[in-house]
Amino acid sequence: MSGQVRVGISGWRYPAWRGDFYPTGLPQRRELEYAADHLTSIEVNGSFYSLQRPSSYAAWRTEATRVKPAFVFSVKGPRYVSHLKRLKGVEIPLANFFASGVLALGPALGPILWQLPENLRLDAAVLDEFLAGLPRSTTEAAELATRHDDKVPDDRALTAAEDHRPxxxxxxxxxxSFATAEADAVLRRHRIATVLADTAGRWPKVDQDTGPVxxxxxxxxxxxYASGYTDRAVDEWADRCRGWSAAGQDVFVYFDNxxxxxxxxxAMRLIDRLT
Known part of the structure; x- marks a missing residue:
């Protein structure tokens, strides 16, 4: 069975896009709805900077799925875990993250992204312990969310899942230091996808199949962050996406330029190639 390919953008609130991608006069409150109508997924990146609220996740789900019922959000994990705690001693911060409303996305919840800082070198034992502590289903995430602290007040904590899904x-x-066989082995053991990041040569570009997506x-x-992709480049990414999908993997592609x-x-050009 072929996997699904979802293509979108990282975040959607960019004032410079108003009058360009977003039509002149489009109310800001309708920008997500407009983006969802033209794309098939969006990566939530506000969650990287601060804990969000269940009401926000629920509203995003409603706005996007109203125009595209199969729309999916990926969610970027908080930098407090990745950059400040550096993956160590993070059970309560993880509980706060899941209690903050991620589960309100329901079936619109796609993968969760963890982005590590450039100055965080591989410690295989630390990485292994961190990945082992991640909940692997919505029900496990809900149970973890019950352990939140007062950074997420009880009256705005979401500690239940509407269904059980991975x-x-x-x-x-x-x-x-992560572009190594040692890191690959840890990621494969925990079935965590290695992000294939295209960064104009700034950071490692690693194409490794280490997870189910x-x-x-x-x-x-x-x-x-500033250059666009040529027709040839978009065609090449489309070919890669088709190959992964044909192998049975769901594919998530986000443009952050x-x-x-x-x-x-x-993103729309890639969607056109794939359809």
Whole structure:
């Protein structure tokens, strides 16, 4: 059975896109609905900077699935876990993250992305312990969420899942120390997808099949965050996506070349190639 390919952007609130990707006069409150109508997935990145609220996740789900019922969100894990705690001693921060409302996405919840800082070198034991502590289903995540602390007040904590479904994870590293067989082995053991990141040569570009899904982040192949993709490049990514899908893997591709507004238009071009 072929896997599904979902293509979108990292975040959707970019003032510079108003009057460009977003039509002039479109109310800000309708930007997610507009993006969902043109794309098949979005990566939530506000969750990287701060804990969100269940009401926000529920509203995003409603707005997106109203125009596209099969729409899916990936969610970026908090930098407090990846950058400040550096993956150590994170049971309560993880509980806070899941209690903050992620599960309100219900069936619209796709993979959860963990992005590591460039100065975090591989410690296989630390990585192994962190990945072992991640809940692998919505019901496990709900149970973990019950252990939240007062950073998520009880009256706005979501500690129940509406159904039981698997949760997949992807890891984007920026230290070359992770581009090794040792790191691959840890990721495969825990079935965590290795993010294939295109960063104009700034950080490692690793194409390894280590989990049940494929996860791609396209930050720009010529200029980080700022260059668009040529027709030839989009065709090549389409071919890769078809190959992964034909092998039975679900594929998630997010364009993050947002500086000049290329991201949503490149995403739509890739969707056109795939359909």
């Amino acid at each position: 949760i997949h994870y992807a890891l984007e590293f920026r230290s070359a 494929r996860y791609v982040r396209l930050h720009g192949d010529q200029e980080l 947002d500086v000049k507004g290329y991201a949503p238009r490149d």
